Amino acid sequence: xxxxxxxxxxxxxxxxxxxxxxxxxxxxxxxxxxxxxxxxxxxxxxxxxxxxxxxxxxxxxxxxxxxxxxxxxxxxxxxxxxxxxxxxxxxxxxxxxxxxxx
Amino acid sequence: xxxxxxxxxxxxxxxxxxxxxxxxxxxxxxxxxxxxxxxxxxxxxxxxxxxxxxxxxxxxxxxxxxxxxxxxxxxxxxxxxxxxxxxxxxxxxxxxxxxxxxxxxxxxxxxxxxxxxxxxxxxxxxxxxxxxxxxxxxxxxxxxxxxxxxxxxxxxxxxxxxxxxxxxxxxxxxxxxxxxxxxxxxxxxxxxxxxxxxxxxxxxxxxxxxxxxxxxxxxxxxxxxxxxxxxxxxxxxxxxxxxxxxxxxxxxxxxxxxxxxxxxxxxxxxxxxxxxxxxxxxxxxxxxxxxxxxxxxxxxxxxxxxxxxxxxxxxxxxxxxxxxxxxxxxxxxxxxxxxxxxxxxxxxxxxxxxxxxxxxxxxxxxxxxxxxxxxxxxxxxxxx
Numbered sequence: 001x002x003x004x005x006x007x008x009x010x011x012x013x014x015x016x017x018x019x020x021x022x023x024x025x026x027x028x029x030x031x032x033x034x035x036x037x038x039x040x041x042x043x044x045x046x047x048x049x050x051x052x053x054x055x056x057x058x059x060x061x062x063x064x065x066x067x068x069x070x071x072x073x074x075x076x077x078x079x080x081x082x083x084x085x086x087x088x089x090x091x092x093x094x095x096x097x098x099x100x101x102x
Numbered sequence: 103x104x105x106x107x108x109x110x111x112x113x114x115x116x117x118x119x120x121x122x123x124x125x126x127x128x129x130x131x132x133x134x135x136x137x138x139x140x141x142x143x144x145x146x147x148x149x150x151x152x153x154x155x156x157x158x159x160x161x162x163x164x165x166x167x168x169x170x171x172x173x174x175x176x177x178x179x180x181x182x183x184x185x186x187x188x189x190x191x192x193x194x195x196x197x198x199x200x201x202x203x204x205x206x207x208x209x210x211x212x213x214x215x216x217x218x219x220x221x222x223x224x225x226x227x228x229x230x231x232x233x234x235x236x237x238x239x240x241x242x243x244x245x246x247x248x249x250x251x252x253x254x255x256x257x258x259x260x261x262x263x264x265x266x267x268x269x270x271x272x273x274x275x276x277x278x279x280x281x282x283x284x285x286x287x288x289x290x291x292x293x294x295x296x297x298x299x300x301x302x303x304x305x306x307x308x309x310x311x312x313x314x315x316x317x318x319x320x321x322x323x324x325x326x327x328x329x330x331x332x333x334x335x336x337x338x339x340x341x342x343x344x345x346x347x348x349x350x351x352x353x354x355x356x357x358x359x360x361x362x363x364x365x366x367x368x369x370x371x372x373x374x375x376x377x378x379x380x381x382x383x384x385x386x387x388x389x390x391x392x393x394x395x396x397x398x399x400x401x402x403x404x405x406x407x408x409x410x411x412x413x414x415x416x417x418x419x420x421x422x423x424x425x426x427x428x429x430x431x432x433x434x435x436x437x438x439x440x441x442x443x444x445x446x447x448x449x450x451x452x453x454x455x456x457x458x459x460x461x462x463x464x465x466x467x468x469x470x471x472x473x474x475x476x477x478x479x480x481x482x483x484x485x486x
Contacts, residue, residue, distance in 0.1 A: 019230045019471065025346040044256075046248035047301045048241035053221030060239045064249045064472070072348065072472060074249065076238035095237035 004036035005089045005096040007071060018071045018096075040065035040098060042085050045077065065089075065098060103368075107199035108323040108332030108485070109192075110206070111142025112440040117283050117314035117427045121214050127158040128170065130315035130429070131212040135171060138317035143327040144206060151177030151204030153195055155187035155432035157223055158215045167210075177204035181432070185380050185467025186340070187211065188316075188435030189478030193338045195320040205321045212315025213430025220311045220430075230471045241300050243382065243469050244308050248300035250351045250473055251385040254402075255302065257352060258388075262302060264406035265384035266293040268417075269306045269424055271410050272381070276421025278453030283312055283427040309382045309434075312427030316436040318443065323485070331485030333443045336460075337367035338480040343470075351473030354386070354466055356393035360479070364395070367481035369460060371395045374481075376416040376445055376455045378438030378463040381423050386474070390464050391417070394479065416455045419445060435465035439480070446484040459484045 007016040012029035016037070023030055044064045051057045061077040065087065079100035081087045087098035115133035118125075131154070139146055152175055154164045162170075164180035177198050181187040188211055195207040215223060224242030226232050240246065254260060270290055276282035288306065296305035326332040339362060341355025364370060371394060381387045388402045396415070397405045409415035420426050420441040428434045442461035444450045450458075461482045468476045 019234055025348070044249045044252040045301075046241075046245055046252065046303075047298070048239055048245050048248075049297070049301070050244075050299045051221075051239065051241055052224065053218050062238055062240050062245055062249070064253070074235060074238070074240065074246075074472065076240075093237065094233040096234065097238070 008032040110326040110332040111319035113137025134315035134317040142319040151207035153179040153191035186465030186476040189465035211433035214313035267411040268384040276425035314429040355477030
């Protein structure tokens with residue numbers, strides 16, 4: 001588990017992206033530097049109660065969140081945070097997650 | 103307006119939830135091709151072009167399909183734009199016929215992924231899905247559109263039952279479609295009592311994956327069967343990656359071209375007699391109808407409770423994919439176009455919309471990360 005979520009920031013216009021782009025969608029620059037965002041606000045939540053092809057599936061929460069840098073990303077949500085709550089972001093390999101802010 | 107190209111025939115295979123041994127994507131496609139050629143009164147040897155889309159044709163490609171169908175062609179296309187593939191292929195075929203590249207052109211779409219195959223596809227839809235969504239257990243497109251639906255309900259003041267009006271209404275239309283996999287009437291109580299799949303989406307909000315195929319034939323209008331003129335396309339437009347996934351998904355790519363589409367067609371939303379709207383989820387039906395300017399005052403809730411619930415504005419008269427079934431995704435866009443053709447030729451049987459003259463059909467697809475990134479729409483007209 002890695003604190004924060006990795007984003008790609010355009011070296012020219014400084015816009016941050018997730019997932020990784022090839023060209024900046026704003027200025028079409030081709031150079032990026034990596035950065036991390038640590039906080040986000042929860043906008044919408046869903047509970048995934050059924051997964052096609054899976055037996056014994058345990059319901060899990062996902063959320064659409066807006067990071068403190070402005071990216072709209074989908075995270076796995078642990079804890080009890082609801083819409084409007086600020087959460088702490090972390091990453092497991094390439095997958096972004098969020099949990100209640102301590 | 104395409105003056106030298108029209109849709110002159112439609113056909114489909116059986117639709118089934120569970121393919122039997124010996125049935126495959128290829129056999130469903132074959133059955134649809136045979137039906138469409140028969141409907142167009144064409145011999146296979148006359149076909150000069152083919153466009154195909156499928157999630158489950160691989161490792162075969164379009165040329166392998168041409169080989170297996172015994173078609174020697176001078177125009178060939180394989181489309182990869184999911185739910186808008188059919189509309190995309192239609193646009194290419196119309197231009198191909200109009201410009202003299204080939205005629206007739208066969209457009210075909212089909213899938214038989216099976217539930218396990220579809221689950222695998224949903225987790226590996228693209229790199230963003232495989233790396234950033236699937237590890238969350240996001241539930242495939244159900245999870246993605248659950249979040250979009252929550253957003254839409256909040257923005258437009260929709261209640262769960264508003265989506266129910268779409269599901270219930272389309273099921274009522276499906277009763278008149280012998281190919282639909284779900285034809286039994288559904289009540290609002292049954293809709294509301296269905297188990298949640300991904301909050302707020304429940305079972306009847308999620309399109310059922312089936313096996314099947316669809317085909318249509320585009321050719322010069324002179325090639326249409328005698329006494330049954332082909333259906334003309336007054337205008338067609340497409341959009342790809344319209345907002346870099348940076349919006350809320352409540353508008354689709356249709357919003358980028360709707361005004362131009364109506365202007366080019368020379369008709370207005372009020373003139374439309376029926377709509378075939380790509381319906382992987384009720385949420386996206388409403389988004390596309392709104393983008394097209396078919397929802398007065400953008401009042402989605404009122405539209406659901408009146409025009410949809412009372413079926414005064416016919417939407418997805420074949421039952422939509424939500425009742426007829428979704429073969430993979432790409433073929434789903436083609437059944438809406440085929441339905442518009444049948445309605446405009448007054449061949450839709452007990453589900454026929456009286457005096458149908460103009461229809462709008464859409465495609466929407468490719469759930470890239472937060473929502474779909476491709477869309478297309480066409481205005482179709484009954485030949486005078």
